Amino acid sequence: MVSLARKNLLKDLPRFLVAQAGIMFAVSLVTIQTGILKGFTRSTTLLIDSSAADIWVASENIVNFELTEPFPYVQVQRARDIEGVALAEALTIGSGRWYSDGKLTTLRVFGFDPNGQLFRPGQVSDTAIEALNAPYSALIDRTNMRSFRIDGVGDMARIRQLPVMVVGLTRDSQSLVSSKFVFTSLVNANAYISSGFSSGLTCQLGEGDITCVNSFQRDEDTGNAEVVDPEPLNSDAPVTYVLIKAAPGEELSTLKQRIESSLPGTKAFTKYELLNTTQAYWQNRTGIGFILGLGAIVGVLVGMVVVAQILYTSVSENLREFGTLKAMGASDWDIYSVILEQSLWMAVLGYIPGLLLCWSVGTWTAATQGIVVLITPISAAGVFGITVVMCVGSAIFAIQKVTRVDPGIVFKA
Secondary structure (H helix, E strand, O other), rough: OOHHHHHHHHHHHHHEEEEEEHHHHHHHHHHHHHHHHHHHHHHHOHHOOOOOEEEEEEEEOOOOOOOOOOOHHHHHEEEEEOOOOEEEEEEEEEEEEEEEOOEEEEEEEEEOEEEEEEOOOEEOOOHHHOOOOOOEEEEHHHHHHHHHHOOOOOOOEEEOOOEEEEEEEOOOOOOOOOOOOEEEEHHHHHHHHHHOOOEEEEEEEOOHHHHHHEEEEEEOOOOOOOEEOOOOEEEEEEEEOOEEEEEOOOOHHHHHHHHHHHOOEEEEEHHHHHHHHHHHHHHHHHHHHHHHHHHHHHHHHHHHHHHHHHHHHHHHHHHHHHHHHHHOOHHHHHHHHEEEEEEEHHHHHHHHHHHHHHHHHHHHHHHHHHOOOOOOOHHHHHHHHHHHHHHHHHHHHHHHHOOOOOHHHHHHO
């Protein structure tokens, strides 16, 4: 029976290749759509996942990681005095406009303490982090260099009317659904977020640093413009999160309640709670998950139609052979097994090249576009299961044809 299944499968090689192409299309579509969904969902929480904070304290009106309200910096200072808190650091998020070569790009500014321990924007060197202590310095993700029109470290641009020097590049930090990310120190971020469209600053690039002059403020004795650095944060400066490191042995659920009662108007999350909240928002409250899922369903339907048509045609052309088997005493199950084996071979031979193609595409998109097609062992196994079900389900249509075969067909002219 094994040789008969293979013989029927390879009897018409062009038709077999067409069938495998259809299965490859279905496998690729399902894998890429689910991979993009997983990669997209993962990208929305990369910065949360890479942090060392045990608890994230946000506004009680938080919707997701980027959609929340700020509160005053004094809340960070108060958090440090709460029992069970080992470390408390601020993270601020704001919007801006990046100007380079006369072109405009929207961005999200993330301000954090370069000397802190709880926030690190993706994969980045310690040297680049330390460089953020310089005024008007920032990090960008490698995948955003083309969008920002940056050739490398040391290039300059402008955020609103303030200058920015790229002092380092990060990796695995950019969300697929957000504006381009820029990472800098808290004081720099506060200056970028709060600056207007006319700051009165004129800035020049020196040897490894930036000198900014305020044209509205001049020294009373000399009449020269005053050199200006970003102002330090005061108690009223807006921040978006307080990142908390719990003291050793501290129960996180208890510490969360203590934080919320000590900091009115806030809500505390563990890292995984904030991860789940953000990912659930993008999967369930937007149409992205539905669209990608619909594409995967279309791929399965196309694959089923192609496989069912090929198997049905193959059975129709070999009815006399199946009739002969029945006349020789073969059971229905023996004949069904031939068709089912054909479908399993089609599933395997279509799945392997389809998955390899998706892996190659995913590697290319991650390296060149920053778009992650996340293919995990679990998702790969799931797609294989879908492929097998698709092909075996298609074989049912062909089995219906064989069920009605009359062994007497062998003796007909």
